[in-house]
Amino acid sequence: xxxxxxxxxxxxxxxxxxxxxxxxxxxxxxxxxxxxxxxxxxxxxxxxxxxxxxxxxxxxxxxxxxxxxxxxxxxxxxxxxxxxxxxxxxxxxxxxxxxxxxxxxxxxxxxxxxxxxxxxxxxxxxxxxxxxxxxxxxxxxxxxxxxxxxxxxxxxxxxxxxxxxxxxxxxxxxxxxxxxxxxxxxxxxxxxxxxxxxxxxxxxxxxxxxxxxxxxxxxxxxxxxxxxxxxxxxxxxxxxxxxxxxxxxxxxxxxxxxxxxxxxxxxxxxxxxxxxxxxxxxxxxxxxxxxxxxxxxxxx
Numbered sequence: 626x627x628x629x630x631x632x633x634x635x636x637x638x639x640x641x642x643x644x645x646x647x648x649x650x651x652x653x654x655x656x657x658x659x660x661x662x663x664x665x666x667x668x669x670x671x672x673x674x675x676x677x678x679x680x681x682x683x684x685x686x687x688x689x690x691x692x693x694x695x696x697x698x699x700x701x702x703x704x705x706x707x708x709x710x711x712x713x714x715x716x717x718x719x720x721x722x723x724x725x726x727x728x729x730x731x732x733x734x735x736x737x738x739x740x741x742x743x744x745x746x747x748x749x750x751x752x753x754x755x756x757x758x759x760x761x762x763x764x765x766x767x768x769x770x771x772x773x774x775x776x777x778x779x780x781x782x783x784x785x786x787x788x789x790x791x792x793x794x795x796x797x798x799x800x801x802x803x804x805x806x807x808x809x810x811x812x813x814x815x816x817x818x819x820x821x822x823x824x825x826x827x828x829x830x831x832x833x834x835x836x837x838x839x840x841x842x843x844x845x846x847x848x849x850x851x852x853x854x855x856x857x858x859x860x861x862x863x864x865x866x867x868x869x870x871x872x873x874x875x876x877x878x879x880x881x882x883x884x885x886x887x888x889x890x891x892x893x894x895x896x897x898x899x900x901x902x903x904x905x906x907x908x909x910x911x912x913x914x915x916x917x918x919x920x921x922x923x924x925x
Contacts, residue, residue, distance in 0.1 A: 630698035631707045634682040635675035639693035642900040643674060643763060646795050648907035650768050652914055653791055656776040664722045665774035669767070672715035673731055677738035679708030684742040685749075689813050690889035692806055692896070719774065727774040734770060737762045749814075752822040760803055764796030787853055794845050801838030802899065804831045809889045828887045832877050858910055865906035869899045 647666060654662075682691065683705045691697050712735050720728030737758060740746040748755040769792055772783045783789075807814065807823035808831050814821050823831045843866070850858040872895055879886040911917075 627703045627707050628701060631704040633698060634679050634700060634704050636678040636693040637671060637675045639678060640670040640674040642896050645903035645907050646767050647771055648904055648911060649795060650771040651775060652907055652911035654775045661777060662775050665771060668715050668718050672711045676708045676711035676715060679704050680739055681742040687813060695889060723774045724777055726780050730770040730773060734762055734766060750819045752820050752825040756803060756822040760796045760800040764799040765792035768792040768795045790849060794842060794849060797842040797845060801835050801842055805835050808887045809892050828880060828884050862906055865902050869902050872898050
């Protein structure tokens, strides 16, 4: 019914790069249920995010590399239908399997993601507006959404200083990373009239902006772990992120010598290293803070 290219544009493996938000939320969740947390994981990462990817691909109609696809095939009407189908399934499953609040929040996220690329709104062409809204919804809002879903709570239970601060830290990480994901698309964005933040900042400016944003995020995480966990996870956080910093500096050095090195290949490598290290840290944070790791070690 749907072409191979339509399924490819859903970019389901690309959800790996947003998985740290889920693991971070999981580590902060007090009301865990194995079945429910697996459903939330599946709904968000196998339906909601792919729906957003497919919808944006349909309206972007990129001819050059996009996140997760080096040589994207042409899009067709089937992709639009498939994206809406996945979006609908995410919302319906969210309501039926978890709760109504979770389903409504998935619907709101879907609206925000559609506004990013739809011609009527096209937030992507506004450098600061697109940047703020994308980071806010993929970070802060999605943490609240996952918290409601994982714990089967109402929204009001997520509106505590600890969760709100964690959500802002999630957005800050994404605000730092987001311009880097646009750095190799300057030519195509210019051709479409999309003045992205990375295009506005320039290649080296994008690197400098990311350094500042991640530096601020790092300070924020250290404060967070100091306030709520007596600083127990500050050093592990820095150790887990060391490979990301080293590769970023190596790439920055390459780009300063040759601007053409700000390409798709290096971007995807940085994204993968960053996602892998953050996923590993937040999974460790969850296992250790929940005492699951101690129980496992004691049985060895």
